[in-house]
Amino acid sequence: MGALPELSVDIGGLKIKNPVIAASGTFGYGDELAPFYDPSLLGAIIVKGLSLRPMPGNPPPRIVETPCGLLNAIGLANIGIEAFVGEKLPSLATIKAPIITNIYGHTIEDYAEMARRIEGVKGIAAVEVNISCPNVEQGGMAFGRDPDSAARVADRVVENTTKPVIVKLTPNVTDIGLIAKAVEAAGAQSISVTNTFLGMAVDVATRRPKLANMVGGLSGPAIKPMALYLVHEVVKAVRIPVIGLGGIMDYHDALEFLLVGARAIQVGTANLVNPKAAIEIVNGLTDFCLREKIKDINEIIGALETKGEDHEKKGDRKDKSKANF
Amino acid sequence: MDKSRYPMVEEVVSIGFNREIGKDTFLMGFPCVALTSRAKPGQFLMIQVDRQAKDPLLRRPFSIHGVLDSNRLMILYKVVGKGTALLSALREGDTISAIGPLGNGFTLPGPGERALLVAGGMGIAPLFFLTQVLTRAQNHSVKMFLGFPTSQDVVLIDQLKGLGVDLSLTTEDGSLGIKGLVTDLWDQTLSQESTQKPVTYACGPASMLKEIAQKAIARNLRCYVCLEGYMGCGLGICQGCAAKAAGSKDKPYYYVCQDGPVFSAEMIDWEVM
Missing domain, CATH: 2.40.30.10 (Translation factors)
Structure with a gap:
């Protein structure tokens, strides 16, 4: 066995040791999955979405399982930025992976204020701006569905922090490339694609929606092909790094996102099912690179082959990958 | 780590x-x-x-x-x-x-304290384990009320008798045991046994737990309920399994997986259950 492959990637002002990031809302406030493995081994950790003030979240039922998917309407229940910085963050100091806060606001000024509060805080490596949550009445997705308001939010956050700013987009738009371009122009250093897809489930016996919030956001393997397509669209539209997410369950899924051009990936729903999912993906990528003699994971990023090869050659490659994956 | x-x-x-x-x-x-x-x-x-x-x-x-x-x-x-x-x-x-x-588990009764266990249907699942522990400890007086819809649904009678627990069985249609609801039998027993203050442990459908919790609170009796929640992870991460907290403004919801599944009756807002 040769030397370990280089897995580090640059996600726009932040270099992370491998491209596997725990997605917001599926990794608690950072150390809840520590019983299962050392979270320091991940590329980065994005903590539960935070707002200026604590949020109670939606009434139950908040989640329902659908085929290969999880429909949720948690409603961004969180302890608020103050409590996070004061009570949770100090206990995360032992985690060697960068901690990224995910923020959302009811108004554009809320986002700016959150960015100011985070600016001086040691231990926060970057900010992910959520303009894509489908489960809150105000804010969230409302900002992410219009290029101008998306850009205004990004602009106000960038203006108020020197930390790298990642903007997380919603898939519930007609042209995601347009939104991506707008936040890039506003100064965002990278873009996460994608948050959950709007969805519903109905209990036929009671004729009621299965979620108290009526509608929710769909995640899990059910959305992976659609998320992959949106990552592909955004990669084409912008020059800044794109972080791909949506239904990634294993390293094979992760590779698909990297191949279409995602600089890094996030693991979300998989953490809920398999607490070790994210670390297994890190290990899976390492093993894959060793087997395929890939020295640097960046060789894979955007290496999607779309033209030129004849069928015979393609067939060979297919067989080869089948044997190795 | x-x-x-x-x-x-x-x-x-x-x-x-x-x-x-x-x-x-x-x-x-x-x-x-x-x-x-x-x-x-x-x-x-x-x-x-x-x-x-x-x-x-x-x-x-x-x-x-x-x-x-x-x-x-x-x-x-x-x-x-x-x-x-x-x-x-x-x-x-x-x-x-x-x-x-995962979860907190039941707070066991004090030495010599009388325990009333109320199980509705599959609510027997955690209460069987509690019965095992309490009967093994031998310093509690334990009575169990077990309710099912019909005789066809009744399970575990022999095993429970084997543990030596004082058992009352109800079925809603009266096809086995006493006809009626397990909650009524528990309530009658409380009225008859007014000399001492037993602690109640209940698990079953939400409507049953609501009735027991509200009556126990009204009688000023200790009561623990084991709730079911629609969980995404069970690990306190997804915050899916919310149960409305009574009174408390700083903690509007408990999470069944992390704060429960066992709650003291007065912790929960039963009006919305």
Whole structure:
């Protein structure tokens, strides 16, 4: 066995040791999955979405399982930025992976204020701006569905922090490339694609929606092909790094996102099912690179082959990958 | 990181037995020292039948039903959907993944304190384990009220009698035991036994728990309920299994997996249950 492959990637002002990031809302406030493995081994950790003030979240039922998917309407229940910085963050100091806060606001000024509060805080490596949550009445997705308001939010956050700013987009738009371009122009250093897809489930016996919030956001393997397509669209539209997410369950899924051009990936729903999912993906990528003699994971990023090869050659490659994956 | 400070583990366990003991009701047992040595009554496991499967996607919570010897755990479940149907098809030697023990578990009664256990249907699942522990300790007076819809649904009578617990059985249609609701029988007993203040442990449908909790609060009696929640992870991460907290403004919701599944009756806002 040769030397370990280089897995580090640059996600726009932040270099992370491998491209596997725990997605917001599926990794608690950072150390809840520590019983299962050392979270320091991940590329980065994005903590539960935070707002200026604590949020109670939606009434139950908040989640329902659908085929290969999880429909949720948690409603961004969180302890608020103050409590996070004061009570949770100090206990995360032992985690060697960068901690990224995910923020959302009811108004554009809320986002700016959150960015100011985070600016001086040691231990926060970057900010992910959520303009894509489908489960809150105000804010969230409302900002992410219009290029101008998306850009205004990004602009106000960038203006108020020197930390790298990642903007997380919603898939519930007609042209995601347009939104991506707008936040890039506003100064965002990278873009996460994608948050959950709007969805519903109905209990036929009671004729009621299965979620108290009526509608929710769909995640899990059910959305992976659609998320992959949106990552592909955004990669084409912008020059800044794109972080791909949506239904990634294993390293094979992760590779698909990297191949279409995602600089890094996030693991979300998989953490809920398999607490070790994210670390297994890190290990899976390492093993894959060793087997395929890939020295640097960046060789894979955007290496999607779309033209030129004849069928015979393609067939060979297919067989080869089948044997190795 | 020091893993020993964490109580929960993920274990792939090999099924010892998995048999239908009543209508659509299965009792499964498997050896696992790590889980058994940590388990307390009222705690639960998050179980996954097939690690590679994407449908069903999520793990499902199961109360720890009891221990056999010192190294085997049991779960009791009713086949209600795809996941439990898959579980019921497993045979001896098949494996499942279990994360646990999770949740807080029951606060045991004080020495000599009388315990009234009220189980509605599959609510017997965690209360059987509590009965095991209380009858083994021998310093509690334990009475159990067990209710099912019909005689066809009745399970575990012999096993409970084997533990030596004072048992009252009700069925809603009167086809076995006393006709009526288990809550009424519990209520009558409280009225008759007014000399001492028993502590009540209840598990069953939400409507049953609501009635018991509200009556226990009104009588100023200690009462613990074991709630069911629709859980995404069971680990306190997804915040799916919310239960409305009574009164408290700083904590509007409890999470069944993390703050429960056992709650003291007055902690919950029963009006919205």
